[in-house]
Amino acid sequence: MNRETKTMGKTLLLAFLAVVAHGLVADTSEISIDLKLDEMDYVSGERIRGVIDVQNMAPAPVSVGYRDSRDRLIVEVFRSSDMLQLERMSRHPFVASFLVRANEGQKLEVYLGDHYALREPSRYLARPVLIHAGMRYEGQYRAFDVVPGMASTSALQMFSNREGLSREFSLVHWMRRGREHLFLTAKDTGTSTKRWVSTDIGPMMKITKPTISIMPSGEVIVLHRSGPDQFVRSEFWSLPDALELRSRMSVQDPETAGQNRVQEMYKESGGVKATPRPWWKFW
Numbered sequence: 001m002n003r004e005t006k007t008m009g010k011t012l013l014l015a016f017l018a019v020v021a022h023g024l025v026a027d028t029s030e031i032s033i034d035l036k037l038d039e040m041d042y043v044s045g046e047r048i049r050g051v052i053d054v055q056n057m058a059p060a061p062v063s064v065g066y067r068d069s070r071d072r073l074i075v076e077v078f079r080s081s082d083m084l085q086l087e088r089m090s091r092h093p094f095v096a097s098f099l100v101r102a103n104e105g106q107k108l109e110v111y112l113g114d115h116y117a118l119r120e121p122s123r124y125l126a127r128p129v130l131i132h133a134g135m136r137y138e139g140q141y142r143a144f145d146v147v148p149g150m151a152s153t154s155a156l157q158m159f160s161n162r163e164g165l166s167r168e169f170s171l172v173h174w175m176r177r178g179r180e181h182l183f184l185t186a187k188d189t190g191t192s193t194k195r196w197v198s199t200d201i202g203p204m205m206k207i208t209k210p211t212i213s214i215m216p217s218g219e220v221i222v223l224h225r226s227g228p229d230q231f232v233r234s235e236f237w238s239l240p241d242a243l244e245l246r247s248r249m250s251v252q253d254p255e256t257a258g259q260n261r262v263q264e265m266y267k268e269s270g271g272v273k274a275t276p277r278p279w280w281k282f283w
Helices: 005-021 254-268
Strands: 030-039 041-043 049-056 060-066 073-081 098-100 104-111 120-133 135-138 141-148 150-158 165-176 178-189 199-203 211-212 219-226 228-237 242-252
Touching: 005 254, 030 120, 030 141, 041 165, 041 178, 049 098, 049 120, 060 120, 073 242, 098 104, 135 199, 150 211, 165 211, 165 219, 178 228, 199 219, 199 228, 199 242
Parallel strands: 041 141
Antiparallel strands: 030 049, 049 104, 060 098, 073 120, 120 135, 120 141, 150 165, 165 178, 178 199, 211 219, 219 228, 228 242
């Protein structure tokens, strides 16, 4: 056996071992899997929601997540710059348990930020993968960006019942679906280094700077302008072990509201009545 034949044999062996290690990549005409993300870019800390679409044209059903299920569904995420695959930080299932019979399909919700550390600003690639009957079905790569957002204002919360713990809040804005949106981000400092989920508070107008107020009882109030004469008041509850949005309501611009009230009072009073005068006093 000459050297060229030996080299070719080693190459084929390595290729075979690689396929065995990663699972056989199957013909996607039998089973197709796709991932669609809600947005093209996300502020650091958002959960990054997407929808996985599984279409089964194979004779056997696809079963994932049940006690006797042998199929698996995962989402692989890579850093776009060097195609480094990220390690999962959670072992929880990507999606809820599901069964797709032959000639049927199903859509499943997934949150990539719950499974991967995706806070570092960068471009990422994600693809869904279904392992069925020993075969590997891969979807297309979907690109998305993680951005820090544009800083607006910040505030610091201290906890009287948790010594050494403080929480930094920041309001940042970023374009989303053609409009500027405001986001609340938060991270703990001191005895904890937890980073909380970033929240999209909604569209904003930059003509008025948003404000953030921290109440002694733990309420965090964010007020921002959403329209020419409308504000949005968002109330969060921030406790040492919890941070959640409790309410969000529209309120009128205080200046516009004052003008409207004057107009209402004028109408209620019947307006200003004309004072009768003799005709010669008009000249």
